[in-house]
Amino acid sequence: MSFSIKKQAEVVVVDVEGQLIVGNRQELKQKVLDELEKGEKKFLIDFSQTGYIDSSGLGVLVSLSKKIREQGGELRLANLNDDLQTLFELTKLDTLFQISDTRERALESF
Amino acid sequence: MAESRVACDLQSPSDVEYIEGVVELATQRCRELKLSPAKCSLNVPVALSEALSNAILRGNDSTGGKQVRIRAIVSDTDLVFEIVDEGRGFDLEECTQDCTTEENITKEEGRGLFLMRRLMDRVESFRREGNVVRLTLRRE
Numbered sequence: 717m718s719f720s721i722k723k724q725a726e727v728v729v730v731d732v733e734g735q736l737i738v739g740n741r742q743e744l745k746q747k748v749l750d751e752l753e754k755g756e757k758k759f760l761i762d763f764s765q766t767g768y769i770d771s772s773g774l775g776v777l778v779s780l781s782k783k784i785r786e787q788g789g790e791l792r793l794a795n796l797n798d799d800l801q802t803l804f805e806l807t808k809l810d811t812l813f814q815i816s817d818t819r820e821r822a823l824e825s826f
Numbered sequence: 827m828a829e830s831r832v833a834c835d836l837q838s839p840s841d842v843e844y845i846e847g848v849v850e851l852a853t854q855r856c857r858e859l860k861l862s863p864a865k866c867s868l869n870v871p872v873a874l875s876e877a878l879s880n881a882i883l884r885g886n887d888s889t890g891g892k893q894v895r896i897r898a899i900v901s902d903t904d905l906v907f908e909i910v911d912e913g914r915g916f917d918l919e920e921c922t923q924d925c926t927t928e929e930n931i932t933k934e935e936g937r938g939l940f941l942m943r944r945l946m947d948r949v950e951s952f953r954r955e956g957n958v959v960r961l962t963l964r965r966e
Binding site for chain 2: 735737738767769770771772774775776778779782798799802803806807808809812
């Protein structure tokens with residue numbers, strides 16, 4: 717499991733490889749907060765290489781979304797597979813986040 | 827009554843770093859038992875991960891030296907996971923909250939038990955040589 721961060725246009729894109737769970741959620745949170753502190757405003761988390769997400773992982777996404785909005789920024793999500801889509805629907809987090817089918821569409825939406 | 831057998835019996839140190847490996851082992855057994863792909867990729871890993879997190883962080887209070895035991899019991903109809911910690915147990919009804927309400931949806935915590943109960947067919951909590959959380963999933 718790892719997180720890679722790169723900048724595409726003006727958007728900070730984070731790839732979540734493997735699981736986003738209680739054991740690694742703080743690492744994701746810190747990486748994104750570090751970028752926010754540098755003044756970045758637009759964030760996209762891409763789940764195309766993600767296995768599963770637990771409640772701690774979902775909680776970190778909610779927390780990051782709040783912190784980014786407080787700084788006048790935006791967090792968007794892309795590439796949820798069927799299982800992740802089900803998870804977001806069960807928790808109704810699909811109503812809280814702007815979610816795109818592809819990274820390209822998400823990048824265009826900013 | 828359907829015959830049942832132990833499909834997996836593991837003991838793990840009480841540390842969240844071990845969760846992913848334990849879940850992977852259990853999920854592998856589920857694939858061997860021909861559970862549906864969705865149950866192997868969503869229901870089992872997420873519900874088991876939640877139960878293990880609760881056992882380690884709340885049941886065992888993140889205390890080093892404690893253990894978590896994970897047993898999987900399989901019958902023709904059901905797959906049952908029992909996660910045992912060294913804590914005092916908890917009231918499942920009292921602790922489960924609806925994380926989808928307007929008040930709760932923006933909270934960082936409070937989705938674990940909700941997800942367990944939505945992804946499994948039955949969730950029980952009781953005491954028997956420790957605090958046991960039992961997750962039951964129908965195989966069909």
